[in-house]
Amino acid sequence: xxxxxxxxxxxxxxxxxxxxxxxxxxxYLKRIERSDLxxxxxxxxxxxxxxxxxxxSRLTKGNANVLTGIPYAHKDIFCTKGIxxxxxxxxxxxxxxxxxxxxxxKLNTEGMVMLGKTNMDELAMGSSNENSYYxxxxxxxxxxxxxxxxxxGSAAAVAARLSAFATGTDTGGSIRQPASxxxxxxxxxxxxxxxxxxxxxxxxxxxxxxxxxxxxEDAALVLNTMAGFDDKDSTSMNKDVPDYTENLNNSIKGxxxxxxxxxxxxxxxxxxxxxxxQSIKEFESMGAIVEEVSLPNSAYAVPTYYxxxxxxxxxxxxxxxxxxxxxxxxxxxxxxxxxxxxxxEGFGEEVKRRIMIGTYALSAxxxxxxxxxxxxxxxxxxEDFKKxxxxxxxxxxxxxxxxxxxxxxxxxxxxxxxxxIYTLSVNLAGLxxxxxxxxxxxxxxxxxxxxxxxxxxxxxxxxxHQFQTQTDWHVHLPENT
Amino acid sequence: MVWETVIGLEIHSQLSTKSKIxxxxxxxxxxxPNTQACxxxxxxxxxxxxxxxxxxxxxxxxxxxVNAKINQHSIFARKNYFYPDLPKGYQxxxxxxxxxxxxxxxxxxxxxxxxxxxxxxAHLEEDAGxxxxxxxxxxxxxxxxxxxxxxLEIVSEPDMSNAKEAVAYAKKIxxxxxxxxxxxxxxxxxxxxxDANVSIRKKGAKELGTRAELKNINSFKFLxxxxxxxxxxxxxxxxxxxxxxxxxxxYDDMKNETRSMRSKEEANDYRYFPDxxxxxxxxxxxxxxxxxxxxxxxxxEKKSRYISEFGLNSYDAENLTxxxxxxxxFESMLYEKAEAKLxxxxxxxxxxxxxxxxxxxIKDSPISAKELSGLVKRITDETISGKIxxxxxxxxxxxxxxxDEIIESQGxxxxxxxxxxxxxxxxxxxxxxxxxxxxxxxxxxLLGFFVGQVMKETQGKxxxxxxxxxxxxxxx
Numbered sequence: 001x002x003x004x005x006x007x008x009x010x011x012x013x014x015x016x017x018x019x020x021x022x023x024x025x026x027x028y029l030k031r032i033e034r035s036d037l038x039x040x041x042x043x044x045x046x047x048x049x050x051x052x053x054x055x056x057s058r059l060t061k062g063n064a065n066v067l068t069g070i071p072y073a074h075k076d077i078f079c080t081k082g083i084x085x086x087x088x089x090x091x092x093x094x095x096x097x098x099x100x101x102x103x104x105x106k107l108n109t110e111g112m113v114m115l116g117k118t119n120m121d122e123l124a125m126g127s128s129n130e131n132s133y134y135x136x137x138x139x140x141x142x143x144x145x146x147x148x149x150x151x152x153g154s155a156a157a158v159a160a161r162l163s164a165f166a167t168g169t170d171t172g173g174s175i176r177q178p179a180s181x182x183x184x185x186x187x188x189x190x191x192x193x194x195x196x197x198x199x200x201x202x203x204x205x206x207x208x209x210x211x212x213x214x215x216x217e218d219a220a221l222v223l224n225t226m227a228g229f230d231d232k233d234s235t236s237m238n239k240d241v242p243d244y245t246e247n248l249n250n251s252i253k254g255x256x257x258x259x260x261x262x263x264x265x266x267x268x269x270x271x272x273x274x275x276x277x278q279s280i281k282e283f284e285s286m287g288a289i290v291e292e293v294s295l296p297n298s299a300y301a302v303p304t305y306y307x308x309x310x311x312x313x314x315x316x317x318x319x320x321x322x323x324x325x326x327x328x329x330x331x332x333x334x335x336x337x338x339x340x341x342x343x344x345e346g347f348g349e350e351v352k353r354r355i356m357i358g359t360y361a362l363s364a365x366x367x368x369x370x371x372x373x374x375x376x377x378x379x380x381x382x383e384d385f386k387k388x389x390x391x392x393x394x395x396x397x398x399x400x401x402x403x404x405x406x407x408x409x410x411x412x413x414x415x416x417x418x419x420x421i422y423t424l425s426v427n428l429a430g431l432x433x434x435x436x437x438x439x440x441x442x443x444x445x446x447x448x449x450x451x452x453x454x455x456x457x458x459x460x461x462x463x464x465h466q467f468q469t470q471t472d473w474h475v476h477l478p479e480n481t
Numbered sequence: 482m483v484w485e486t487v488i489g490l491e492i493h494s495q496l497s498t499k500s501k502i503x504x505x506x507x508x509x510x511x512x513x514p515n516t517q518a519c520x521x522x523x524x525x526x527x528x529x530x531x532x533x534x535x536x537x538x539x540x541x542x543x544x545x546x547v548n549a550k551i552n553q554h555s556i557f558a559r560k561n562y563f564y565p566d567l568p569k570g571y572q573x574x575x576x577x578x579x580x581x582x583x584x585x586x587x588x589x590x591x592x593x594x595x596x597x598x599x600x601x602x603a604h605l606e607e608d609a610g611x612x613x614x615x616x617x618x619x620x621x622x623x624x625x626x627x628x629x630x631x632x633l634e635i636v637s638e639p640d641m642s643n644a645k646e647a648v649a650y651a652k653k654i655x656x657x658x659x660x661x662x663x664x665x666x667x668x669x670x671x672x673x674x675x676d677a678n679v680s681i682r683k684k685g686a687k688e689l690g691t692r693a694e695l696k697n698i699n700s701f702k703f704l705x706x707x708x709x710x711x712x713x714x715x716x717x718x719x720x721x722x723x724x725x726x727x728x729x730x731x732y733d734d735m736k737n738e739t740r741s742m743r744s745k746e747e748a749n750d751y752r753y754f755p756d757x758x759x760x761x762x763x764x765x766x767x768x769x770x771x772x773x774x775x776x777x778x779x780x781x782e783k784k785s786r787y788i789s790e791f792g793l794n795s796y797d798a799e800n801l802t803x804x805x806x807x808x809x810x811f812e813s814m815l816y817e818k819a820e821a822k823l824x825x826x827x828x829x830x831x832x833x834x835x836x837x838x839x840x841x842x843i844k845d846s847p848i849s850a851k852e853l854s855g856l857v858k859r860i861t862d863e864t865i866s867g868k869i870x871x872x873x874x875x876x877x878x879x880x881x882x883x884x885d886e887i888i889e890s891q892g893x894x895x896x897x898x899x900x901x902x903x904x905x906x907x908x909x910x911x912x913x914x915x916x917x918x919x920x921x922x923x924x925x926x927l928l929g930f931f932v933g934q935v936m937k938e939t940q941g942k943x944x945x946x947x948x949x950x951x952x953x954x955x956x957x
Binding site: 087092098197203231232233234312315319321335339367371 | 520523525528529530531532563565568570750752757759
């Protein structure tokens with residue numbers, strides 16, 4: 001029963017000593033053990049129990065924080081000291097991180113309990129979690145379907161209540177899209193809000209960590225701990241972190257919601273469109289004002305993203321060379337053979353594809369036509385948002401053109417890339433974006449995307465929370481949960 | 482065929498920051514392999530670089546010292562290539578917009594002439610680690626202590642027209658970086674390394690010839706040799722009717738040859754792009770003027786001052802200022818009130834010779850500036866002669882005692898008492914009647930013989946001036 005509580009409720013329960021963190025942790029561990037979703041790459045049972053004992057002692061002594069003793073699942077992209085950190089890749093399968101990511105450190109210091117490391121598309125590249133070296137993850141709403149990606153394990157774990165919440169990372173939609181497909185709440189903060197130190201880099205200028213939770217209220221609680229400047233990350237912003245829970249209950253009467261017409265065109269599933277339009281009506285009934293906005297360059301988001309991200313990843317992944325750590329091929333003949341085979345054998349298809357695209361696009365003679373051009377378009381995409389936010393407070397639309405699709409259903413990569421058509425722009429612009437459960441189509445969850453202006457996480461969380469006080473989509477659970 | 486040579490230098494100057502350019506690990510030399518490489522230097526997954534502000538300050542000091550245009554908005558770029566001692570698979574460097582733009586520096590060339598050498602740019606970058614190929618059989622060992630050490634790469638214009646000029650330029654930069662306190666200049670430890678771009682063309686031709694880049698040069702002597710060898714090689718190639726290939730060549734000091742390392746075709750495409758992990762470096766005017774006020778007197782300024790203030794000749798002034806340690810030594814002697822010109826002579830003469838002979842750095846000289854001043858002062862006040870001073874100097878070098886102690890204990894004080902010198906002169910005249918006759922017959926050169934005899938009798942302690950004077954009187 002305990003697993004049906006939100007983080008906010010669990011926090012109260014722990015504080016009142018209705019149950020201990022050890023009891024709670026054991027409960028989740030048992031659920032993980034019984035689960036067949038393949039949501040976890042590593043379950044850290046011993047660590048979790050010792051952290052839970054530690055948390056209980058803090059709770060008893062009265063020096064606990066809000067999140068002390070709360071069990072969570074950590075995306076396997078965050079370095080965790082002494083624990084395998086694979087990022088879903090064979091090339092890092094042997095990698096035991098000797099250090100903690102800033103985020104891991106922060107959650108530890110808060111006294112939280114790490115249940116394990118969640119499954120993900122290899123090195124965060126993918127939209128279905130089918131690119132994991134550790135096999136695909138099943139969507140708890142329909143096990144024949146994908147949970148989305150790349151934070152598929154985290155999303156499935158929260159949806160199936162194998163964990164109170166989970167961490168995720170979002171480079172092109174990797175928090176929002178799986179949150180949408182799994183019927184939970186996911187927040188990608190403004191670029192620079194959460195430290196990237198110790199988060200295995202995919203595309204450095206786009207990567208951002210955020211919470212994957214049951215509700216907006218939980219997201220606010222968790223973001224309070226996650227957010228903040230880190231002197232180890234030059235791209236993190238030295239900007240005060242507000243208490244994100246403080247304004248959750250503000251009225252949204254008069255809130256201006258922009259609906260980009262480009263997000264409701266060809267390719268959007270009818271069932272999804274219906275749910276989104278219905279939820280926008282719900283906001284209207286709550287006093288929000290809806291108007292159409294235009295993001296004319298959003299059509300270029302996919303090609304722009306698939307230049308910028310591969311360029312950066314082709315360089316970021318060069319360190320995975322079989323020399324110092326990670327997978328190394330057997331009996332290398334010479335240095336070239338060591339590089340060639342370690343990387344050929346260690347990386348999966350999609351990762352290799354993106355490394356090749358990026359290497360090509362950065363090559364002499366192509367740089368201007370691809371990388372520089374993409375940077376210019378990226379600027380135009382940001383300008384579109386800037387203009388829109390002069391008129392509206394929040395932009396809303398679908399997260400994904402479809403609900404969860406079946407495993408092995410999408411064979412070609414370009415079709416798969418289209419799954420992120422509505423989420424990529426947000427990363428290219430560096431804006432905060434959120435996915436909240438908005439209804440169902442054919443018994444599969446549909447997420448509503450909310451995009452805010454820079455550093456407006458507080459607004460997004462407030463709007464989402466107000467929606468969740470009026471609707472119950474976020475408390476629907478998959479069968480047998 | 483008459484050829485002319487065109488040379489440009491790329492100098493890698495290791496900045497003497499305490500920690501690395503993008504991590505907190507120490508930069509000190511000589512530690513156990515891989516003990517000064519932290520997670521960032523090792524290129525572990527997830528780590529991020531954080532720019533060391535001190536390195537930026539040092540680059541700016543250099544820029545201001547060579548009157549360069551400072552790019553107040555510069556960016557770091559990634560230079561991508563695979564090598565085992567390059568942990569991230571890319572080197573963080575500056576490409577399109579370096580922090581230091583166009584500047585210039587004056588060098589001295591033959592016969593006191595000077596020449597301005599253009600500096601194209603100077604940019605910040607991180608050093609790679611070290612590959613050690615001879616430590617284990619069948620394996621290459623990697624030491625990453627050096628990985629991430631801050632470097633300032635100083636690129637010159639192709640303004641030098643022979644090896645001597647190239648060496649003069651390299652020495653000038655070498656002196657400058659030490660003057661402004663940004664590099665220890667230690668070439669053995671690799672803190673200061675030169676690559677030379679060398680090409681030749683028909684005299685008077687406008688177009689540059691195809692160049693070869695000479696790498697791995699770690700002394701000024703090798704720089705001169707390598708350039709001369711390369712110029713000869715290129716002349717032979719062209720005079721045989723062949724073409725010079727654009728390539729990187731290694732200088733081998735053991736075999737005294739340059740040999741091809743890789744050609745342009747084999748060169749890497751480094752796929753430079755702005756490093757998304759680092760913000761652009763923005764420098765405001767206030768910081769620049771603040772740095773300007775902390776710059777010390779620079780070698781060229783110092784040289785002019787030595788000439789005008791102390792009457793040193795241009796050659797000595799150049800030599801004294803060519804290394805900061807020498808200028809410091811000289812100025813310490815002035816502080817001790819030693820006479821300037823004599824001090825300069827002793828530094829450039831006896832002291833330099835002794836240091837060279839023992840392959841020592843002036844910083845490690847067993848005779849301090851204060852002690853050498855003690856000796857020079859005894860020459861100035863005529864306590865001892867210059868000749869005796871040389872013996873005292875040797876004793877000082879060996880025994881580390883002060884000049885006064887040595888003069889006192891060995892009784893080397895100059896005889897200035899005429900009453901004591903006169904009988905000795907009389908004795909010399911009496912014992913050498915043949916020479917006296919010859920002298921008086923007009924062989925004035927024999928005066929030196931008599932002086933020598935007197936000095937011998939007095940063990941060099943007689944005041945040569947007095948001896949000369951008395952001999953002149955008595956022999957005339």
